[in-house]
Amino acid sequence: MSEKYQKFQDLTGELADLGHAQGLLGWDQETYMPPKGTPRRARSLGTLAGIYHEKLTATPFVELVAGLRDEDLEGDAQVNVSEVDREQGKALKIPKELVVELSETQSLAHEAWVEARQKADFAGFAPWLGKILKLQREVAERVGYEGSIYNALLDEYEPHARAEEIAPVFAGLRERLVPLVEKIAATGKYPARGVLDRDFPIDGQEEFGRRVMADMGFDLEAGRLDVAVHPFCSGIARDDVRLTTRYSADNLAGSVFGTIHETGHGLYEQGLPAEAQGLPVGQSVSLGIHESQSRMWENMVGRSRPFWKHYLPGLKEIFPEQLEGVELEAFYAAINQVEPSLIRVEADEVTYSLHILLRFELEKDLLEGKIDVEALPGLWNERMEQYLGIRPEDDAQGVLQDVHWSFGLIGYFPTYALGNLYAAQFFAQARQEMPDLLAQIEQGKLGGLKKWLNEKIHQSGKRLTAAELVEQVTGQPLSADFFSAYLEEKFGEVYGLSS
Amino acid sequence: MSEKYQKFQDLTGELADLGHAQGLLGWDQETYMPPKGTPRRARSLGTLAGIYHEKLTATPFVELVAGLRDEDLEGDAQVNVSEVDREQGKALKIPKELVVELSETQSLAHEAWVEARQKADFAGFAPWLGKILKLQREVAERVGYEGSIYNALLDEYEPHARAEEIAPVFAGLRERLVPLVEKIAATGKYPARGVLDRDFPIDGQEEFGRRVMADMGFDLEAGRLDVAVHPFCSGIARDDVRLTTRYSADNLAGSVFGTIHETGHGLYEQGLPAEAQGLPVGQSVSLGIHESQSRMWENMVGRSRPFWKHYLPGLKEIFPEQLEGVELEAFYAAINQVEPSLIRVEADEVTYSLHILLRFELEKDLLEGKIDVEALPGLWNERMEQYLGIRPEDDAQGVLQDVHWSFGLIGYFPTYALGNLYAAQFFAQARQEMPDLLAQIEQGKLGGLKKWLNEKIHQSGKRLTAAELVEQVTGQPLSADFFSAYLEEKFGEVYGLSS
Numbered sequence: 001m002s003e004k005y006q007k008f009q010d011l012t013g014e015l016a017d018l019g020h021a022q023g024l025l026g027w028d029q030e031t032y033m034p035p036k037g038t039p040r041r042a043r044s045l046g047t048l049a050g051i052y053h054e055k056l057t058a059t060p061f062v063e064l065v066a067g068l069r070d071e072d073l074e075g076d077a078q079v080n081v082s083e084v085d086r087e088q089g090k091a092l093k094i095p096k097e098l099v100v101e102l103s104e105t106q107s108l109a110h111e112a113w114v115e116a117r118q119k120a121d122f123a124g125f126a127p128w129l130g131k132i133l134k135l136q137r138e139v140a141e142r143v144g145y146e147g148s149i150y151n152a153l154l155d156e157y158e159p160h161a162r163a164e165e166i167a168p169v170f171a172g173l174r175e176r177l178v179p180l181v182e183k184i185a186a187t188g189k190y191p192a193r194g195v196l197d198r199d200f201p202i203d204g205q206e207e208f209g210r211r212v213m214a215d216m217g218f219d220l221e222a223g224r225l226d227v228a229v230h231p232f233c234s235g236i237a238r239d240d241v242r243l244t245t246r247y248s249a250d251n252l253a254g255s256v257f258g259t260i261h262e263t264g265h266g267l268y269e270q271g272l273p274a275e276a277q278g279l280p281v282g283q284s285v286s287l288g289i290h291e292s293q294s295r296m297w298e299n300m301v302g303r304s305r306p307f308w309k310h311y312l313p314g315l316k317e318i319f320p321e322q323l324e325g326v327e328l329e330a331f332y333a334a335i336n337q338v339e340p341s342l343i344r345v346e347a348d349e350v351t352y353s354l355h356i357l358l359r360f361e362l363e364k365d366l367l368e369g370k371i372d373v374e375a376l377p378g379l380w381n382e383r384m385e386q387y388l389g390i391r392p393e394d395d396a397q398g399v400l401q402d403v404h405w406s407f408g409l410i411g412y413f414p415t416y417a418l419g420n421l422y423a424a425q426f427f428a429q430a431r432q433e434m435p436d437l438l439a440q441i442e443q444g445k446l447g448g449l450k451k452w453l454n455e456k457i458h459q460s461g462k463r464l465t466a467a468e469l470v471e472q473v474t475g476q477p478l479s480a481d482f483f484s485a486y487l488e489e490k491f492g493e494v495y496g497l498s499s
Numbered sequence: 500m501s502e503k504y505q506k507f508q509d510l511t512g513e514l515a516d517l518g519h520a521q522g523l524l525g526w527d528q529e530t531y532m533p534p535k536g537t538p539r540r541a542r543s544l545g546t547l548a549g550i551y552h553e554k555l556t557a558t559p560f561v562e563l564v565a566g567l568r569d570e571d572l573e574g575d576a577q578v579n580v581s582e583v584d585r586e587q588g589k590a591l592k593i594p595k596e597l598v599v600e601l602s603e604t605q606s607l608a609h610e611a612w613v614e615a616r617q618k619a620d621f622a623g624f625a626p627w628l629g630k631i632l633k634l635q636r637e638v639a640e641r642v643g644y645e646g647s648i649y650n651a652l653l654d655e656y657e658p659h660a661r662a663e664e665i666a667p668v669f670a671g672l673r674e675r676l677v678p679l680v681e682k683i684a685a686t687g688k689y690p691a692r693g694v695l696d697r698d699f700p701i702d703g704q705e706e707f708g709r710r711v712m713a714d715m716g717f718d719l720e721a722g723r724l725d726v727a728v729h730p731f732c733s734g735i736a737r738d739d740v741r742l743t744t745r746y747s748a749d750n751l752a753g754s755v756f757g758t759i760h761e762t763g764h765g766l767y768e769q770g771l772p773a774e775a776q777g778l779p780v781g782q783s784v785s786l787g788i789h790e791s792q793s794r795m796w797e798n799m800v801g802r803s804r805p806f807w808k809h810y811l812p813g814l815k816e817i818f819p820e821q822l823e824g825v826e827l828e829a830f831y832a833a834i835n836q837v838e839p840s841l842i843r844v845e846a847d848e849v850t851y852s853l854h855i856l857l858r859f860e861l862e863k864d865l866l867e868g869k870i871d872v873e874a875l876p877g878l879w880n881e882r883m884e885q886y887l888g889i890r891p892e893d894d895a896q897g898v899l900q901d902v903h904w905s906f907g908l909i910g911y912f913p914t915y916a917l918g919n920l921y922a923a924q925f926f927a928q929a930r931q932e933m934p935d936l937l938a939q940i941e942q943g944k945l946g947g948l949k950k951w952l953n954e955k956i957h958q959s960g961k962r963l964t965a966a967e968l969v970e971q972v973t974g975q976p977l978s979a980d981f982f983s984a985y986l987e988e989k990f991g992e993v994y995g996l997s998s
Contacts (some may be wrong), residue, residue: 039749
């Protein structure tokens with residue numbers, strides 16, 4: 001290894017060490033920090049972010065990266081240098097004043113959003129959203145982009161993705177999901193009502209969640225599970241992965257599927273290439289690929305019949321009274337109830353992606369200047385009716401429901417839907433390569449899928465882009481067909497639809 | 500405020516923010532970090548320490564401090580600048596190679612110590628201790644000192660203290676403690692045997708500990724209590740104070756007095772001046788003063804008869820079977836059993852300081868070159884017999900028992916004994932100023948003492964040195980008389996000694 005590249009690794013490792021500290025401070029803030037600790041924590045996080053930026057953009061480091069970029073590096077070294085180069089390039093193009101203005105605007109916009117949502121009054125948030133769009137457009141112009149201005153922001157969450165490629169895939173998905181939702185709604189079946197409408201003591205929920213987590217192969221010597229208001233997974237290090245979940249006695253499904261979901265994220269983090277720790281190659285590909293891991297485990301495995309064929313008896317042992325007389329089929333139907341609803345975070349597997357598509361279309365049009373902020377509530381409600389057949393009664397239940405835009409997160413939403421698409425395409429491939437996969441799951445043997453994901457996806461780290469990874473693993477580019485077909489088959493059967 | 504001083508505050512605040520992150524990473528390592536997280540955590544902590552050093556010693560900052568030092572600052576500004584100047588001066592005088600060599604040596608010495616202690620073989624550790632002494636002497640020579648070379652190291656833990664002043668105070672203490680221990684041993688009473696020799700379920704121990712913690716006024720909105728193998732208190736911020744304790748069913752006293760002890764530390768951190776957060780004035784005076792707060796609460800309050808007059812009934816409600824028939828006097832005698840023993844961390848209130856004095860005398864003589872490392876085990880055993888009347892059977896029970904020297908901590912031990920002396924002197928003053936203090940405690944009203952400590956000690960921050968603080972609060976310099984008299988009176992009564 002050249003002396004130059006060694007130096008590059010040292011400096012990049014220093015950034016990773018700062019990221020480690022930022023990760024832990026953030027995790028602690030959501031789990032154990034006492035409430036009055038907030039102001040000093042915010043200061044410390046701000047200082048660490050400033051030092052990170054300072055070190056990333058220090059002239060000797062920039063020159064070192066530029067020098068290495070011009071060498072003909074290969075393999076991991078090439079990826080590492082090119083990823084740091086990308087990050088440096090962006091950081092250098094955005095002046096500090098713009099970063100500060102964005103950060104201050106986000107903070108004020110978030111406050112305004114909280115109040116506006118409380119009053120269900122979009123007008124109180126509209127000027128702030130306008131200002132955020134203006135600043136994010138400025139960021140995009142400075143960072144640069146090809147095609148849609150949206151690409152500049154999307155790249156932050158789904159590197160190398162392009163709106164021009166995503167939009168038609170999403171449109172294809174919409175064309176198959178909208179009629180599926182209509183057909184299901186027309187059956188008038190609501191199988192969940194009654195079956196899970198009991199109190200499930202929290203201790204038992206945790207016991208069960210931890211059992212599944214262990215079966216999935218999450219290494220508790222290299223990670224933890226704690227409780228947080230908004231569950232998340234934070235990969236502080238490959239060998240220090242922090243999952244959080246939440247428990248509520250009246251919501252068994254929430255904790256069970258939440259824990260499985262976060263464990264899916266956690267397995268990805270624990271499966272990243274050990275030899276590349278602290279370097280870009282050792283990181284996950286994108287938010288979309290990350291979400292594919294959580295969704296696959298949560299929905300394709302966790303909400304499947306084979307899974308519950310194995311696990312329902314164990315769950316009934318923990319909750320003998322609550323689940324007395326509940327048979328597999330009733331339970332399976334209950335956890336797969338589809339019902340168009342207004343709130344994204346409460347949406348089921350079928351309707352969820354439509355919530356995302358709507359947001360993607362609107363935020364893209366907003367950023368491109370095709371629609372005005374003022375027109376947003378109307379367009380939102382219209383499209384909700386078009387896609388899901390229901391209409392919010394007020395903006396709190398509509399355009400104001402999500403926190404993301406108030407935090408300046410534009411270009412983030414599509415990664416949720418991409419996750420579903422990647423998941424279905426990967427899972428179809430896994431079933432093809434392991435014909436007995438469902439039989440394994442039916443026996444509670446989850447290690448086969450974990451191993452497959454480790455080898456095919458996790459250990460690749462950031463060596464491939466999301467699009468390249470999909471091609472490599474499945475032999476074809478991203479397509480909505482896998483996810484659409486999966487939903488049509490599964491829910492066609494659950495709801496007895498004619499095909 | 501001058502622009503220069505504003506800039507100084509900003510840069511000093513940045514250091515505090517880095518310290519905040521280091522504090523949290525350290526706390527997490529002892530509480531929640533999964534075991535495999537160790538290597539990356541060590542890296543991140545190393546990087547943060549490096550950045551801290553880099554920022555502290557950056558030339559523009561050093562010049563800024565030098566410029567401010569030459570201005571005639573007053574009050575808090577003067578203290579802040581002079582403390583940063585001291586820290587900078589030390590950091591600048593120790594070359595990076597020496598820091599690295601020390602750190603590597605400590606790491607290897609610690610490994611050697613673990614093995615040597617296991618084998619009870621001092622010879623395996625002796626060369627490492629020799630190397631540590633050599634390097635610490637080099638540190639001391641570079642930092643500079645007046646009088647004993649020991650002062651250079653002591654200053655790190657007990658700023659501005661001098662061995663020449665401490666040694667005679669400790670000698671005075673020894674002269675009164677040794678005969679007291681002899682008299683107690685001669686009575687042949689062992690009141691603890693039997694009374695606390697039961698199993699106390701951990702839930703109940705925690706409930707009781709938290710009750711006392713709340714009565715002491717620890718603010719759980721600005722702090723936490725968790726479990727760690729080696730209990731400690733970490734003031735991550737004034738409003739984010741992390742205490743830890745440990746529970747063992749066969750050791751009720753361990754958790755009760757451990758929790759009270761750490762809460763004493765915690766009250767100090769929470770009581771530091773809010774207006775000076777992130778600046779030296781907002782920090783504690785010294786380890787000795789810190790220890791005075793924990794020891795006062797643990798021993799002078801927590802092991803007092805008035806305290807248990809109030810709390811024993813509550814403890815008996817939690818443990819009705821275990822404490823059936825245990826009367827106040829038997830319980831009070833049990834928690835105040837004195838018995839010369841070999842291991843410092845298991846020592847009682849009377850013998851504890853003698854363990855410290857022995858270590859202080861030996862490490863000071865070692866550093867000053869008056870004794871050789873090879874002579875250490877013999878001198879240790881001799882002095883144990885002299886002070887406590889007992890002799891270790893092997894070096895694991897003797898000179899190898901403590902971790903400190905293996906970590907390079909020389910000059911640290913005396914702060915433990917100083918804590919006892921400060922505590923007794925402060926407590927005597929508190930009783931004088933609040934004649935009904937013991938009556939308050941007897942009613943479970945602990946807020947009066949807390950308020951007194953807040954006003955007299957905590958809110959002073961680092962404005963005064965330990966010596967100045969003792970003078971200001973008690974009207975006289977540090978003396979061993981208060982602690983000696985306190986022990987003679989208390990244990991004279993417990994053991995029925997003729998005075």
